[in-house]
Amino acid sequence: MTPTSSRFRGTEKYLSSEGLQAAVNCALTLQRPLLVKGEPGTGKTLLAEAISEALGMRLIPWHVKSTTRAQDGLYVYDTVQRLYDSRFGDGDVKDIRRYIRLGPLGEAFSAKERVVLLIDEVDKADLEFPNDLLHELDRMRFRIVETNEEVVAAHRPVVIITSNNEKELPDAFLRRCVFHFIDFPDTDLMRRIVGVHHPGLDAELAEQALKVFYELRGFSRLRKRPTTSELIDWIAVLKASGVQSFKLDENLPFLGALLKKEQDLMAVAEAFGRGRRTRA
Structure with a gap:
């Protein structure tokens, strides 16, 4: 070893x-x-x-x-299957090895x-x-x-x-x-991660997305901050829909791809619907 x-x-x-x-x-x-x-x-x-x-x-x-x-990770003895086979005559129930299932x-x-x-x-x-x-x-x-x-x-x-x-x-x-x-990626590393998942992405669109993403993560009222996978999905939707320009306001497109809790959606809508931002 x-x-x-x-x-x-x-x-x-x-x-x-x-x-x-x-x-x-x-x-x-x-x-x-x-x-x-x-x-x-x-x-x-x-x-x-x-x-x-x-x-x-x-x-x-x-x-x-x-x-x-x-113990579940080592093996499981499938007694239910053996009982089923014994009742319906399917297989050799004397061979116990047939009923041993290794775990991960x-x-x-x-x-x-x-x-x-x-x-x-x-x-x-x-x-x-x-x-x-x-x-x-x-x-x-x-x-x-x-x-x-x-x-x-x-x-x-x-x-x-x-x-x-x-x-x-x-x-x-x-x-x-x-x-x-594992610390959450900073802007530079996240920019590289986005580049891996969305090669050839328009630079201006990428920068706008990153700016909005980190601004959202900075909101103190969010119960679940958006993560890397949600950013990648959000950018995919923006690309597919042909969105070229946006900012963090009440009309932010596809906000539901980033925020997954009703309270968070309401908090952002309230903040920008009143024309003010929530600071961390």
Whole structure:
């Protein structure tokens, strides 16, 4: 289980800062999970896809829910299907292996090659999940009780864990991860990101869109500030509709592509409908 010799430098479509690149490469060298935090729209989930592409490794995603357990990531014994087969005579119910379904973690351990494992939104699960998860990652092996088989990882996966800061994570979990907080892109980086998604975009339209976007994000009354993905979608609609010029006022086109809460739409309409702006 030797560290990978490749270094992550981002991809053509995923522009990353030097700090993020350093954090990824630190995790690769130490073979530790990389815990990534940041507000929505900063590219936490897409980072795993970019690492997979850059290093030529298969990506295995694991999207965590409130009911997720670490055991679910290893394997699931499908007793319902076995019961169904026993009642209707479909298949050999004595072969228990037919009813073992590997989870994302189990699939990563059993892979013949090194893979990238994305554990997305780890803070959605209960408080015991992070520590249980690291216990399994430390052992790099697990036993399937129903068949008494042991799965031993040939390669330690590249583990990317994302968090939206919905709850505090245990100190023991944090100690064993490499950590990076992704700052929201500044104007220069966002300009490059827009250029990747909309090559050949009219420079004046791009600058107007960026100006309005950051002005909206500066409104203190917004409950959900627009993110990168919403900016990209908004520009796509502006291009498709042939909009050439606009400014932040009550007639801003396709505002619903940027703001997704009724309260925010009302706050902007109120601010500009009265001819004044809301300052941060």
